[in-house]
Amino acid sequence: MSAALPLFEPATQVTFIHTADWQLGMTRHFLKGDAQARYTAARQEGIGRIGRLAAEHNAEFVLVCGDVFEDKQVSSRVIRQSLDELSQVPVPVYLLPGNHDPMDASSIYNARVFTEHRPANVHVLGTPGPVQVRPGVRIIAAPWTSKVPLSDLLARQVDGLAPSEDIRILAGHGRVDYLAPDSDDPTLIGVGEIERAIDDGLIDYVALGDRHSATDVGRSGRIWYSGAQEVTNYDHKESGSGQALVVTLTRGAGLPGEHPEAGPQSVTVTPHTVGQWSFRTIEHDVNGADDIADLQRLLDEVENKSRTVVQLALRGAVTITERADLDATLEQFADRFAALNFWALRHNLVIRPGADDFDQMACSGFIGDAVEELAAAAARGTDPDAGPAQEALALLFRLAGESR
Secondary structure, three states: OOOOOOOOOOOEEEEEEEEEOOOEOOOOOOOOOOHHHHHHHHHHHHHHHHHHHHHHOOOOOEEEEOOOEOOOOOOHHHHHHHHHHHHOOOOOEEEEOOOOOOOOOOOHHHOHHHHHHOOOOEEEOOOOEEEEEEOOEEEEEOOOOOOOOOOOHHHHHHOOOOOOOOEEEEEEEOOEHHHOOOOOOOOOEOHHHHHHHHHOOOOOEEEEEOOOOOEEOOOOOOEEEOOEOOOOOOOOOOOOOOEEEEEEEEEOOOOOOOOHHHOOEEEEEEEEEOOOOEEEEEEEEOOOHHHHHHHHHHHHOOOOHHHEEEEEEEEEEEOHHHHHHHHHHHHHHHHHOOEEEEOOOOOEEEEOOOOOHHHHHOOOHHHHHHHHHHHHHHHOOOOOOHHHHHHHHHHHHHHHHHHO
16 A cells, blocks of 8 residues: 655755855954954954854754955955965855955965865865755856946846756845936846846845945845945945845645745845944034033943944034043054044034143243244134144144143
8 A cells, every 4th residue: 555645745844144245354454463464363253253153053054155265366365364274164165256256267265375274174266157056956056257236136146047956145245226327337136127036936045245244125025135244434334344145945735746946935034243443433512521521431332342443423613621531532442453543524612722731731932922823723613724623723732731
């Protein structure tokens, strides 16, 4: 007697890690001394944190959607150290070339240092088209094969797809059209066409790179930018970075004889923090001693100062005495943070000399005459010389105080 057919065909399910824009070897000009070395190390060590995330969630593979390396000029040291980190990831890792590291004639992925040291678990998605991860799961790769592609690389892969029982993950890199509506860039990714392919059951998930903020694109919940694995810009420009996405796709639990796409389909996308650094923008009004004290408390409350870059935009007017106090405060925090800078476009702090400022400086003779001239220039708020005069007065006040 033959066995009874099951009431339902089993579902196909896969869990993987979606990440992108590692840009290993990236430098940041505002990081001085050992801060740049620590930032570089954190970006490479992020590979290990992503590997541990994969193990914790029983992910079958890691998919890196472009810009794995900052450019083809990164040092052999960066390449070797990155490959050492990748070798420790407990699952296969698929690397998609992006605009920073395209699969062209001079690609970093063809360099001898990469090919000779590439661990067995690392696979480069350098050829457009499908790659079988395992039976029932395929990545449809849309790599950059030049620095200047002439069309939507994902649309090329979607065109001509036929229904399949496999779970299909479309992997690409670049900007989507609805986030750049006024651009005539031929490489823009057309979201409408991709969503039609999702609606037709041809694609289960679209994994994107290029945008450093984690972003859910469109209406389906199946098109995502993972964001960068480590922060790359200040938080007024970049949100949701320093994360990787744990993605679980299920399709196909249906009646015998039906295509899997006839049954229920589901997607779960969960961001997890893997980054260690932060770039903070702090805007603060400063118009006296109380505001300076408030700023000091605000900076004191920032955690992980050695891995935090702060960009300040201070607005207001202070006396020379208050400016000296402010400078002393910022000087001690500059030693504690990875970097402390001013946001030139939004920073507008002026010095309005107070009645007591010059008494404290107690300058006479030639220096006293210079102070008076600087004070007069500083008072002309919109004059081009006002800013330098204010800075000079503040410096003179500090030097006078140190000499007493």
